[in-house]
Amino acid sequence: MRFWRSTVGKKTVMAVSGAIMLLYLVFHMAGNLKVFFGPDEMNGYAHWLRTVGEPVLHHEWFLWIARVALLAAVVGHATAAYQLSRRDVAARPVGYRHRRARTSYATRTMRWGGVIIALFLVWHILDLTTGTVNPNGEAGRPYENIVAAFHTWYGNTIYIVAMLAVGLHIRHGFYGAAQTLGAGGRTRDRLLKATANGLALLLTVGFLSVPVGVMTGIVE
Amino acid sequence: MNLTLRIWRQRDPESPGAMTTYEVADISPDMSFLEMLDTLNEELILRGEEPVAFDHDCREGICGACGVVINGDAHGPERTTTCQLHMRSFEDGDTIDVEPWRAAAFPVVKDLVVDRSAFDRIIGSGGYVTAPTGSAPEAHATPVPKPSADTAFEHAECIGCGACVAACPNGSAMLFTSAKVVHLNSLPQGAPERESRVLDMVDTMDAEGFGGCTVTGMCTTVCPKGIPLSSISTMNREFLRATRRGGRPD
Structure with a gap:
């Protein structure tokens, strides 16, 4: 298909899938804050997520529809990123002897940051969805699992590094996606950059508040 | 001005290239970057060496023929074309790296000349x-x-x-x-x-x-x-x- 073959088409797939994942992250982060209201609120919220859409949807159907959509977004985003990166590297086979890094840190870390986030995704699902690597790992009790996960040094380290990567990724990704979808413009670029920075900061702080809450004993 | 130049020299598209060092003396700050390269080339010709190949045409910043990467910046430190860049943008005693445009779609023809x-x-x-x-x-x-x-x-x-x-x-x-x-x-x-x-x-x-x-x-x-x-x-x-x-x- 002509659209998918072109670099602009692949970037569009990345922009749209990125926007879907970003929207999900906003809700995910907001939901995480339930942990500050105690085990009943948190576990009740987790249970409610399984009942969304009932009785039109069967039990847990909404959750599975969201999971399938997110998986499609991840696969589309990663496939396009891999193919575009291969192209980009091939387009500059001989580098400059006089090298200077002049792009922003967020821009330079998009590719490896994406890989870090993808690896974290696997860990995160094994930790808090299936409970395989969680020290508590009790189904239906996310509050206790979260507290257990952030009582380990490795759980905290992995999570904090990944959330910083997410923040940087959103900082450049949101701005790039807006440009790809044609929303850029001379006057609008400042607004887009400010929105990207705001979203990145909001999500990073929001996500990091949970392990910080557990480490400081606010969440117990 | 006395300058040390490190210029990418490449005989033809197939040969491997390398950065080669040259010294140029008595460069006027009012010279354009290309005139400075002309000065170097005159010396090279007198010494019986192959002059440095580079693209240029109008030399007034409107044709787009010239263009080299200077110290890692396309067209050098000023936001202009290489022909409109003047040596006053550099300091006496500077070492300046000069390389061709680098892209798979722009293969090097010779030295600093690429096929666009x-x-x-x-x-x-x-x-x-x-x-x-x-x-x-x-x-x-x-x-x-x-x-x-x-x-x-x-x-x-x-x-x-x-x-x-x-x-x-x-x-x-x-x-x-x-x-x-x-x-x-x-x-x-x-x-x-x-x-x-x-x-x-x-x-x-x-x-x-x-x-x-x-x-x-x-x-x-x-x-x-x-x-x-x-x-x-x-x-x-x-x-x-x-x-x-x-x-x-x-």
Whole structure:
């Protein structure tokens, strides 16, 4: 298909899938804050997520529809990123002897940051969805699992590094996606950059508040 | 001024190249960068050595023929063409690295000369308007709104030097391609081919082996003609619009 073959088409797939994942992250982060209201609120919220859409949807159907959509977004985003990166590297086979890094840190870390986030995704699902690597790992009790996960040094380290990567990724990704979808413009670029920075900061702080809450004993 | 130059020397496209060091003395700060290279070449010829090959033509910043990477910057430290860069931008005793544009789509021909005909093929695939030739058309036949004329003029300034590709970490030609797409798609004269133009030019750009845009903004910071980064976003919008319409005009 002509659209998918072109670099602009692949970037569009990345922009749209990125926007879907970003929207999900906003809700995910907001939901995480339930942990500050105690085990009943948190576990009740987790249970409610399984009942969304009932009785039109069967039990847990909404959750599975969201999971399938997110998986499609991840696969589309990663496939396009891999193919575009291969192209980009091939387009500059001989580098400059006089090298200077002049792009922003967020821009330079998009590719490896994406890989870090993808690896974290696997860990995160094994930790808090299936409970395989969680020290508590009790189904239906996310509050206790979260507290257990952030009582380990490795759980905290992995999570904090990944959330910083997410923040940087959103900082450049949101701005790039807006440009790809044609929303850029001379006057609008400042607004887009400010929105990207705001979203990145909001999500990073929001996500990091949970392990910080557990480490400081606010969440117990 | 006395300067040390480290220049990329490469006999032909197949040979391996290397940075070669030269000393130049008594350089006037009022010389252009190309005149400084001329001075070096005169010395090299007198010594019986092969002069450094570099592209140049008008030497007044309007043709786009010249262009080398100076200390890692396309066209050097000032936002202009290499021919309009003056030696007063450097300090006495400086060591200056001079390299050709680096991109798979711009193979090195010799020393600092690269083959930029990929740009011609992008233009050939849609960077024109189809109009009957002959006597000049009546000036009032096609009214052009002032904002459209301004946008078209701004983007028509692109001289196709290739600095955008040289500066982009992905060797992307998006700024060059978008300048021509926005130039012609802003005008009523460009409207009949508005959809096919953007789709065909992006196809050719990809086929020539240029990379994709990751919005680093490097292209626009080195562009001697100040083509704005927003032109890439406008081209993306045109591309999506043309795709939705299946490449057909209204």
